[in-house]
Structures are given as C-alpha cells and as structure tokens.
Amino acid sequence: MTTLDQLLPGQTAQIVRIDGFDGIASRLREMGFVPGQSVQFLRSAPLGDPLKCAVQGGRVAVRSGEARRVFIEPTPPAKGS
Amino acid sequence: MASTASSNSGDKALTPSGESFRVALVGNPNTGKSTLFNALAGMNVRTGNYPGVTIEKKVGRCDLGDASSTNTDHKRFVIDLIDLPGTYSLAPRSPDEMVAVEVLTGDLTNESPIDLVVCVMNATMLQRNLFLVSQVLELGKPTIIALNMIDTAEGRGIVIDTELLKKNIGATVVSISASRRSGIGELRRAMRHELENIEKAGAGKTERDRPLPEGFYEVCSELRQSLVKTACTTESLGRRDQSQSVLPDQYLIERLLLDRGGEAERRAVRQFGAAVLPSISSAREKLADLVGDPTDMECSARYSWAAKSLQGVVSTKKAMPRNATDWLDAILTHRVLGVVCFFAMMFTIFQCIYSFSSYPMQAIEYLTGLASDWVVSIVPPGMLRSLLVDGVIAGVGGVLIFLPQIALLFFFLALLEDCGYMARAAFLVDRVMTLFGLSGKSFLPMMSSFACAVPGVMATRVIENRRDRFATIMVAPLMSCSARLPVYLLMIGAFVPSTAYLGGWFSSQALVLMAMYLVGVVVAIPIAWLLKRTLLRGEVAPFVLELPEYKIPSASVLFSRVWEASKEFVVRAGTLIFAASILIWFAGFWPGDHSRQFSLERQIESETESFAEIVPDTEEASGTLIPSTLPPEAEAKAAQIEKLEAEHRNLSAALLENSVLGKIGHVIAPVVKPLGWDWRIGVGAVASFPAREVIISTLGTIYSLGGEVDEEDDSLIAAMRASTWPDGRPVFTVPVALSIMVFFALCAQCVSTLLVIKRETNSWFWPALSFTYMTVLAYVAALATYQVGSRFFS
Numbered sequence: 001m002t003t004l005d006q007l008l009p010g011q012t013a014q015i016v017r018i019d020g021f022d023g024i025a026s027r028l029r030e031m032g033f034v035p036g037q038s039v040q041f042l043r044s045a046p047l048g049d050p051l052k053c054a055v056q057g058g059r060v061a062v063r064s065g066e067a068r069r070v071f072i073e074p075t076p077p078a079k080g081s
Numbered sequence: 082m083a084s085t086a087s088s089n090s091g092d093k094a095l096t097p098s099g100e101s102f103r104v105a106l107v108g109n110p111n112t113g114k115s116t117l118f119n120a121l122a123g124m125n126v127r128t129g130n131y132p133g134v135t136i137e138k139k140v141g142r143c144d145l146g147d148a149s150s151t152n153t154d155h156k157r158f159v160i161d162l163i164d165l166p167g168t169y170s171l172a173p174r175s176p177d178e179m180v181a182v183e184v185l186t187g188d189l190t191n192e193s194p195i196d197l198v199v200c201v202m203n204a205t206m207l208q209r210n211l212f213l214v215s216q217v218l219e220l221g222k223p224t225i226i227a228l229n230m231i232d233t234a235e236g237r238g239i240v241i242d243t244e245l246l247k248k249n250i251g252a253t254v255v256s257i258s259a260s261r262r263s264g265i266g267e268l269r270r271a272m273r274h275e276l277e278n279i280e281k282a283g284a285g286k287t288e289r290d291r292p293l294p295e296g297f298y299e300v301c302s303e304l305r306q307s308l309v310k311t312a313c314t315t316e317s318l319g320r321r322d323q324s325q326s327v328l329p330d331q332y333l334i335e336r337l338l339l340d341r342g343g344e345a346e347r348r349a350v351r352q353f354g355a356a357v358l359p360s361i362s363s364a365r366e367k368l369a370d371l372v373g374d375p376t377d378m379e380c381s382a383r384y385s386w387a388a389k390s391l392q393g394v395v396s397t398k399k400a401m402p403r404n405a406t407d408w409l410d411a412i413l414t415h416r417v418l419g420v421v422c423f424f425a426m427m428f429t430i431f432q433c434i435y436s437f438s439s440y441p442m443q444a445i446e447y448l449t450g451l452a453s454d455w456v457v458s459i460v461p462p463g464m465l466r467s468l469l470v471d472g473v474i475a476g477v478g479g480v481l482i483f484l485p486q487i488a489l490l491f492f493f494l495a496l497l498e499d500c501g502y503m504a505r506a507a508f509l510v511d512r513v514m515t516l517f518g519l520s521g522k523s524f525l526p527m528m529s530s531f532a533c534a535v536p537g538v539m540a541t542r543v544i545e546n547r548r549d550r551f552a553t554i555m556v557a558p559l560m561s562c563s564a565r566l567p568v569y570l571l572m573i574g575a576f577v578p579s580t581a582y583l584g585g586w587f588s589s590q591a592l593v594l595m596a597m598y599l600v601g602v603v604v605a606i607p608i609a610w611l612l613k614r615t616l617l618r619g620e621v622a623p624f625v626l627e628l629p630e631y632k633i634p635s636a637s638v639l640f641s642r643v644w645e646a647s648k649e650f651v652v653r654a655g656t657l658i659f660a661a662s663i664l665i666w667f668a669g670f671w672p673g674d675h676s677r678q679f680s681l682e683r684q685i686e687s688e689t690e691s692f693a694e695i696v697p698d699t700e701e702a703s704g705t706l707i708p709s710t711l712p713p714e715a716e717a718k719a720a721q722i723e724k725l726e727a728e729h730r731n732l733s734a735a736l737l738e739n740s741v742l743g744k745i746g747h748v749i750a751p752v753v754k755p756l757g758w759d760w761r762i763g764v765g766a767v768a769s770f771p772a773r774e775v776i777i778s779t780l781g782t783i784y785s786l787g788g789e790v791d792e793e794d795d796s797l798i799a800a801m802r803a804s805t806w807p808d809g810r811p812v813f814t815v816p817v818a819l820s821i822m823v824f825f826a827l828c829a830q831c832v833s834t835l836l837v838i839k840r841e842t843n844s845w846f847w848p849a850l851s852f853t854y855m856t857v858l859a860y861v862a863a864l865a866t867y868q869v870g871s872r873f874f875s
Contacts, residue, residue: 021341021376023174024623029380030169031625032209036381042407046416047512050521050624056209059406059628061508063515066623 002074005051005067007041013072014038015055024066032056033070102160102276103193104143105185107217108201109210110167111501111629113229117201117259118164119637121269128645131180131189137542139164145273158273163195171216172336173344175547185220186330197275198224199268204234204241204256205630207395211387214250215292220332223275223287224252227268231256233630240396249390251289260635292386293379296371297338300364305334307360311353338364339375406501406630413505423509426502427528430493434486434532441485449478462682464675472666477659481651483533486563488647490529490536495642497525499634503543504626511624517606518613520544520624523553527605530560531598534834536646538841546622552612554841555851556605558834561598561826564773568825569597571777575798576818593819600826604858616850665768665775669742678736681729685722692718742768756824756860757817757867759806766824771832773825816870820863828859 001016015037018025032055033039040054050061062070106121108114122141129138145158165181173179180189187194200217202210218224228243247254255271257264291298308328328334329348336345338361349357365375372378412418453474460466497503503525511521522544530537537557544550573590580589695715737743746764753763761780769776780801804812829835835848842848 021374022620024620024625026172026174026340026376027169027623027625029376030172030212031627032212034380034384035377037384043410043414045414045508045512046420049512049515050508050626052410052414052508052628057206058209059410061504061511061624061626061628063511063624065621066625 001071003068004039004041004053004062004070004072005064007072007074009041009043011074012038012040013074016071016073019069019071025069028062028066028070031060032058033060038075039070039072102158102196102279103163104160104197104199104272104276105163105165105195106199106201107165107181107185107213108167108227108229109169109203109206109213111627112167112201112203112210113259113635114164114167114201115638115641116635117227117229117257117265118162119635119641120259120262120265122162124641124644126641126645128649131184136166136177136180145269145276158276160272160276168213170213171220171332172340174340175344177545177547179344179348182333182336185217185222186332188329188333195222196279197272198222199227199272200224200252201227201229204228204231205237205239207241207391208384208387211250211390212383214252215383215386218250218252218289219291219335220330221287221289223279225268225271225275226250226252226254227259228254228256229259231264232258232261233632238397242394242396246390246394249392249394251287260632293382294372297335297368297375297378300368300371301331301335301338303367304338304360304364305331307364308334308349308353308357311357311360337361338368339379341365341376404630409631410505410628413502414508419505419509423506433493434489438485438489442482445478445482445484449474449481452478462679462686464670464679467670467675468663468666471669472663473659483535483563484647484650486532487536487650488643490532491646492639492643494525494529494536494540495639496634498543499632499638501629501631504628507626508628517610519552519556519609520546520549520622521626522624523549526553527557527560530557530562533562533564534558534560534831535650535837538834538837539646539649541841548613548617548619549622551842551847552609552617554838554847555612555854556609558829558831558838558851558855559601559605559608559827561601562831564831565597565825567774567777569594569822571798572818572822575801576813576815578815593822597822597826600823600862604827604862608854665742665771667741668745669737669740669768671740673736673739675736678729678732681725681732685725685729688718688722688725692722737764755867756820756863757814757871758821759804759812761804762812762817762821766828766830769825769830771830773828773830776825776830814871815874816867819870820867823866824859824863826859827855827862829855 004013007013015033015035017035018028018033037056042052042054042059044051045061048064050063051067052059052061053067054060106114106118118139118141121143125142127140131138141162141164143160143162145160163184165184168178168181171182171185173182183189184192185195185198198217198220200214202214214226226246228241228246231241234241241256243254243256253271253275255264255268257268259265305328312328329337329345333345333348336343337349340346346361349361368375368378413422453470456466456469456474460469494503497506506524507521509521510524514521514523523541525543526537526540528537529540534557537560538554541550541553541557544553573593577590577593582589582592692715695712695718738746742764745767746760749763749767750760753760753766758766765776765780801813802811806812829852835852838848838851839845
C-alpha cells in the first residue's frame with residue numbers, strides 16, 4: 001500500500017482509505033475520494049505541485065500534502081493502453 | 082423577510098402563511114447552476130449579504146407562468162428564487178457554510194423557510210453529484226432534481242433513464258440544458274406542480290428512504306432528547322414546549338453527530354453551553370460501536386446509496402471519445418507551454434483592459450465635463466455651484482471614470498471562470514503562492530488589483546477559505562492600481578530627468594515607473610507571510626480544487642456578472658463616494674468668506690462673455706490665448722480677465738489655507754516635514770483620502786490654479802517646479818517626488834477600496850487594519866526614500 005503522491009503520471013490505483021477526519025479529509029471524501037473508488041494520477045503542475053487526478057469521472061487538483069493522506073493500492077496498467 | 086411584501090396582492094400564488102413561495106437552488110460547483118439561475122430569473126435579481134457572514138445573498142424573482150387551468154382564479158406563480166453558493170456537501174465547517182444550510186433548514190432568523198429545493202446535477206458526473214443530493218433529500222423538503230448538461234452527456238453517448246432515477250431517489254427529475262435553454266419550461270412546470278401541491282396540502286416533511294443505517298437515526302433521536310433536557314435545565318425549567326422549538330432542525334442534529342469540530346457543534350455549544358459536549362461525545366461513541374466511525378460511515382453510506390440509485394439508470398452507448406478537456410489540459414497545464422500560455426493570456430487581458438477602456442473613460446470624462454458646464458451655465462457663482470461642481474461632479478465623476486475598467490475586468494474574470502480556465506490558472510501558480518502563505522486561488526484577485534483594488538477585493542469571493550481570502554484582501558490593495566498612475570505620471574514627468582540607457586531601450590523615467598509597480602508586489606509578499614503567521618494563523622487550507630471540463634462560456638452568465646458588478650460599483654461605492662466628496666469639499670470650503678471669490682467669478686464670467694462678443698470665434702474662455710491679431714479693446718479685456726483670474730487664484734488659495742483642510746495641513750506639516758513635504762503636499766495627501774487622484778486636483782487648487790488641472794498640465798508642473806520653502810529652497814526635488822510616489826504606491830488612500838473591504842469582510846476591523854498598516858508602511862517607506870534619497874542626490 002502506498003499514497004496517491006507516489007503514483008507515476010497515467011497510473012491508476014484503488015483507494016483504500018483516507019487518513020484523518022478533519023476538514024481536509026472531509027473535503028477529499030466529498031470530492032469523491034472514497035475507499036473502493038479508482039483514482040488516476042494525470043499530471044503535476046509545472047513546479048511539481050499540485051497534482052491533477054481523475055476520480056469519479058471528474059478531474060481534481062490536490063496538493064501533495066493532501067495526496068499523502070489518500071492511501072491506495074496501485075492497479076497493474078490496463079492492457080492495450 | 083419584508084422584501085416579499087410587494088407580492089402580497091391577491092393575484093399571486095402564496096404560501097398558506099401569505100408570502101410568496103421560496104425556492105432554493107443548490108448544487109455542486111461547475112454544474113451550470115448560475116446559468117440555470119439566469120435562465121429562470123433573468124435580470125430580476127437582488128444581491129446582498131447575509132448578516133454576519135461573507136456569503137452573497139442572491140434572490141431572483143421568477144415567474145412560473147399561469148397556474149394550471151384547474152385553478153379557476155388565474156393566479157400567477159411568481160416565486161423568490163434563492164441562489165445558494167455551489168457546494169459539494171451540506172456539512173457546514175464554517176459560519177459561511179452554516180448559513181447556506183440554515184437557509185435550507187429554515188433555521189435562519191429573519192428568513193422564511195424554503196418551500197422547495199431545486200438541486201442542479203451535472204449529468205456527466207451523476208455519482209459524485211448524488212452525494213449532495215442524498216443530503217438535500219434528508220432535509221425532508223419537496224425536491225426537484227434538475228439534470229443539467231444533458232446535451233453534453235448525450236454527446237458522449239451517456240443515456241440516462243430519468244424515470245427510473247426518479248423512482249429510485251423519490252424526487253422529480255427533469256432533464257435540462259441550461260446553456261441551450263432546453264427543458265427550462267418543463268422545469269418551471271415541475272416547480273409549479275410541486276408548489277401547487279404544497280398550496281393544497283400545506284407544507285409537511287416529505288418522507289423518503291433514509292440513506293444512512295437505522296442505528297444512526299436512533300442515536301440521533303437520543304441525542305435530540307438529551308439536547309431537550311439540557312435546554313430545559315439551562316434556561317427555562319419546565320417550559321418544555323418552548324425549548325423544543327429552540328432546537329435546531331433534525332438535519333442539524335444529524336450534522337452535530339457526524340461533523341467532529343464542525344459548525345453545528347460550535348453552534349450547539351454557543352446555544353446550550355459546554356454542558357452538551359459530553360452527551361454529544363457519548364452519542365458519537367455509541368454510534369461508533371453500532372455502525373463504525375461516523376465520517377466514514379456517512380461517506381460510504383451515501384456513495385453506496387448513490388450507486389444503488391444509479392443501478393440500471395445509466396447506459397453508455399458508445400466508447401468514450403478522447404476528451405477535449407484532457408487534450409486542452411495537455412497544452413494549458415504543460416510544464417513550458419502552459420506557463421507561456423498563462424503569461425500570454427494575462428498580458429492580453431491587461432492590454433485589453435487598458436486599451437478598450439480608454440474610449441469609454443474619455444466619454445465619461447466628457448460627460449462629466451458637460452454636466453459641470455451645464456451646472457455652471459444655470460447656477461450662479463456661489464456656494465451651491467461650488468458644492469455641485471467641485472464637490473459632487475468632481476468627486477462622483479472621478480470615481481465613475483473607473484466603471485469601464487471594472488466592467489471589462491469582470492467580463493474577463495467571468496470569461497476565464499466560466500470557460501474553466503480559472504481553475505487551471507490557480508493550479509499553475511499555486512506552488513508559487515504557497516511560498517508566501519497564499520494559495521493559487523489568490524492569484525486572480527491580486528492580478529485584478531493592478532487595474533483596481535475594488536474588483537480585486539470582490540474577486541476574492543472565489544477563495545472559500547476565510548483566512549486565505551482575508552490575507553488576499555489585505556494585500557490586494559498594495560498592487561499598483563490605475564488610480565496611482567496619474568500621480569506617478571505627474572511626478573515623473575515633472576522631476577525625473579529623462580536619461581536614456583542602452584541606446585534608448587530604457588529611460589530612467591520608465592524605470593522609475595516600473596519600480597513603482599514593483600514596490601507593491603515586493604511589499605505584499607512579507608505582509609501576506611506575516612498575516613498568515615499572526616492574525617490569520619491556522620491549519621493550512623485544503624487545496625482540493627475541481628478542474629471542470631472546458632466549455633463555451635455562457636453569454637447570460639457573462640452579461641449578468643458584468644451587469645451586477647457594474648451596478649454594485651455605481652450604486653454602493655457611488656453613494657458613499659458622493660458623501661465623502663461633499664465632506665472633503667466642505668472641509669476645503671469652510672470657514673471663510675467666499676463672497677469676494679464669488680463676485681470675482683461673476684466678474685470673470687461677464688468679462689469673458691463680453692470678450693466673446695468682441696471676438697466671436699474664440700472658444701477659449703480662460704484668456705490664456707491672446708492672438709496678436711486681436712483688436713486693442715479685446716486685448717485690454719483679455720488682460721483684465723487675466724488680472725481677475727490671478728486675483729481669484731490667490732484668493733482661492735488663501736481661502737483654502739484658512740479652511741478646515743488648510744488648518745489640517747498646517748497641523749500635519751511637522752508630521753510630513755521629515756518626508757520632505759511642505760504643508761501643501763500634506764494637505765494633498767489628506768484630501769486624497771477618498772481617492773489617490775484627488776491629490777492632483779488638490780495640488781492644482783493649492784497652487785493657485787483652481788481645481789481644473791490634470792497630469793498633462795504644464796502649468797501645474799511649472800508651478801510645482803517654482804514652488805519654494807520660506808527660505809527660498811525649492812520644495813520639489815527628485816527625492817521629494819520619489820517620496821510622494823512611494824507614499825502613494827503604498828498608502829490606502831481610497832475610500833472605495835476600504836468600503837468594499839468592509840463589505841466583503843463584514844467588519845470594520847479589516848478596513849481599519851488595512852488603512853493603518855498601509856498608512857504606516859507608506860509613511861515609513863516615504864521617509865526612508867526621502868532621507869536616503871536626499872543624501873544620495875546632494
């Protein structure tokens with residue numbers, strides 16, 4: 001298990017859990033970061049932060065600090081892509 | 082509120098209690114909620130603030146058409162449509178978010194409860210949008226789902242079975258496309274239908290399947306009971322019924338249980354005292370034993386409810402095509418190309434604002450001139466004329482002149498926001514902005530402030546974190562706005578030598594001008610940094626920003642944003658600027674016997690008239706233009722007019738010196754002396770409190786020229802160059818000019834900005850702080866500039 005900020009661009013993973021119950025964690029949950037959902041890391045901003053991810057059919061930018069709270073299980077790259 | 086009183090005539094549909102129906106519009110951000118609001122309410126919108134918070138209150142009047150034919154008395158269905166800020170969830174974490182929830186639950190004092198909720202959903206992102214829908218449905222209000230962007234979804238081959246969705250979630254579902262205005266009529270009919278039902282059957286809680294586990298609702302009602310008990314013991318022993326009504330809505334009790342450290346909890350502690358905390362935490366423990374951690378439980382329950390509701394609802398006909406948004410993002414957020422595009426876009430916007438606004442600005446200036454000529458032609462010289470021309474027209478006109486810039490700026494801001502680029506700009510610059518404690522969302526407000534801090538401060542509404550927003554509001558006025566430019570131009574033009582460097586590519590004048598623009602930016606960084614470590618200290622705001630799909634901006638949204646911003650600017654700032662202008666005029670006018678001045682004015686006017694009779698084709702009334710071909714009698718007249726005007730100038734200056742403003746000038750003379758300023762510059766600085774540009778007309782007045790001078794006026798420059806201290810040294814030197822410019826670069830001499838800060842922060846503390854810190858900073862920086870500069874230049 002690793003965290004969202006460790007993914008490589010284009011890589012997809014399964015969300016395992018979100019760390020914490022504060023405002024940031026709640027915001028992540030509301031935006032679709034919930035256990036069981038798949039998340040894809042798309043690209044990072046020019047200076048390396050924030051990160052652009054695809055989750056629940058939408059695109060969300062998070063800072064790597066927030067991404068570290070999203071625990072994930074990387075899925076093997078899809079065939080044919 | 083009483084605002085609905087106008088609808089209390091007999092021909093309209095009303096709630097059983099006799100008010101017009103209130104319909105709330107809720108939805109996630111980027112669901113096209115504003116476009117739908119415009120489609121429903123049109124231009125019929127009132128905006129304001131909810132008391133005590135910074136949320137904009139936006140209410141539109143919306144006509145749902147004639148009531149159905151079964152209704153014999155032909156009622157019109159005119160409703161109040163309340164636009165709530167876009168939100169991902171109804172879990173209030175701040176007083177601002179609480180207001181939105183309280184509008185929905187009906188807990189807000191002075192606001193009647195909502196009769197119907199219209200929840201806007203993005204048809205391309207149903208599952209995530211259903212999270213909010215599940216919370217909205219729990220409010221127990223009649224609810225209609227407006228399934229927006231149905232055309233986009235269809236274009237991607239997504240087919241949605243709305244009938245099944247309606248059955249699954251227990252609320253009416255209407256497919257619409259707000260941007261194409263399709264399905265709006267159907268939505269109106271659905272709204273009318275629901276409201277007619279309420280009219281017949283009366284309001285009541287709508288019972289639906291509850292998404293959370295049963296155990297949760299049991300713990301909830303236990304918590305409710307213990308709250309009733311606490312309320313009874315703390316305030317009114319035995320008066321059980323009353324304390325029952327004091328209790329918040331059932332939904333807020335659920336939030337109290339679910340949100341640790343949330344606003345519902347703070348509200349309960351404020352209402353019932355800290356005594357409620359043990360019962361809350363024991364209820365949470367019980368809940369944890371029953372169904373697991375409350376927050377996780379809520380999320381997974383709502384998302385599984387969403388998944389269940391969507392079962393069989395969505396079918397995708399064809400494979401998803403390569404998305405235009407990802408393709409555009411590959412360029413616009415690219416490491417190199419993205420940054421290039423970003424700067425190119427910002428440059429273009431500023432170029433447009435400067436070049437496009439110059440014509441309307443000239444037009445406004447011309448109209449102001451016409452108005453003042455008109456007043457002069459019908460009002461005889463006297464106090465009334467002085468008040469109208471020098472006070473009202475000069476003051477209000479001086480502010481109105483910024484209207485084109487504000488309208489253009491808001492047009493571009495709305496354009497960037499509505500097409501989806503704004504979120505990308507925030508994404509690109511976030512890393513840089515975090516270095517000094519701000520976030521990517523602060524960038525555009527600060528950028529806007531280079532045109533004018535008023536729209537800049539208003540643009541901070543996009544920052545939802547209060548501390549980030551306030552820090553941005555505090556530093557935005559440091560950006561060099563367009564009102565400082567006339568001051569820079571006057572000082573640079575008069576006192577900075579035009580030495581060219583590097584073969585004419587750089588002139589010292591341009592370099593000084595650029596330095597003035599940089600001063601604000603350089604100072605803003607430590608100020609923001611300091612604020613975020615002192616007054617606005619707190620947990621780092623989350624930067625979780627949705628990057629919506631790019632779309633063609635909606636013309637109605639652009640138009641209404643520009644219209645609202647312009648209207649607000651003219652009405653709000655206009656009325657207060659009006660008052661401030663009169664005040665400054667009065668301080669410069671009173672006390673003093675102006676009868677001689679007025680009689681001089683009358684004399685000058687009659688002499689000018691007779692001069693014009695002798696030389697009919699001369700439009701030049703000031704007498705400064707005396708062609709050598711004039712007949713001798715005209716020449717004599719011209720000379721006399723000159724003489725009268727000189728006397729008038731000297732008299733005006735003397736009157737000003739003895740007025741309240743002049744007295745103030747002499748009081749502050751010792752204060753501004755270390756800056757290298759004489760009392761006249763001091764008066765200029767004080768008089769320019771309403772707006773920085775006022776210093777130019779004030780200096781003009783003081784230098785015996787009368788109020789009508791601008792930065793190009795050579796004679797003002799000449800008068801300033803000739804001006805001396807009592808001992809004969811020149812007042813204006815390069816260090817003095819620099820010190821004046823630095824002062825105006827950093828000071829808070831702008832009533833409109835301070836008032837807009839007051840309005841946006843809803844407190845007098847922040848404008849007071851702005852004014853204090855900027856004035857202190859401006860003084861210290863001007864002092865340092867002069868002291869260092871005068872050693873360097875001598």
